[in-house]
Amino acid sequence: MRISQLKHPVAVLRTELGLGQRDFGKLVGRSWRAIQSVELGTLPLSTKLAERICEETSVGFRWLMKGDADAPILDDRGLRWKADLYFDKQGGKLLPGTTLGSHYASDLFNLALAQVCAAAVAAAESPRLRSFGWKLSTAMNKAMEGLPDYPDLVYEFNQMLIHSRKDTRAARQAMIEYAAKRIRATKEPRPKKGKKRR
Helix, strand or coil: CCCCCCCCHHHHHHHHHCCCHHHHHHHHCCCHHHHHHHHHCCCCCCHHHHHHHHHHHCCCHHHHHHCCCCCCCECCCCCECCHHHHHHHHHCCCCCCCCCCCEHHHHHHHHHHHHHHHHHHHHHCCCCHHHHHHHHHHHHHHHCCCCCCHHHHHHHHHHHHHHCCCCHHHHHHHHHHHHHHHHHHHCCECCCCCCCCC
8 A cells, every 4th residue: 555645644534535625624513724734733633623533434533643644544443444434424314304213224215215306306497407317316326336236226126117107106106115125124223222331
């Protein structure tokens, strides 16, 4: 692995996540100038900010506070950190107003369905329907990269539409029911709330 030219762990982490200083600042509740100052070393990394970064990205507090930009990114257990930990952490958040169920997979289905419906309506009401439709499709395909079943599932759902093209309402209902059935078979229980251990 090539040694990073970045001089601060925050810069290394931010770059690894593919976030600009502005987006990273929003993630951790700071301005982009504050993030820039920390990365340049003109503002020391506070324990409060470090805790927030760890909370949002699942990196190890020790790794972050040590300040060695050339050290591999570790989690709190001392194991190599992977970006999937960050995506899992962010994926656990739901949009305000989303009903929380008892399973992550069901919550994801509800959220994705709401977002796809909202995106389709917004795009349809826009003078640039084709452009936004293409952007939405491309973004979903990119987000699902690395999931080997995704292309086959897209094909399968498209076939449901093709076979029921005379009754698209029934086809849409069938797709939703089929997706819900598949999700119920693989759902991940949400942990029960209890007292936090200190």
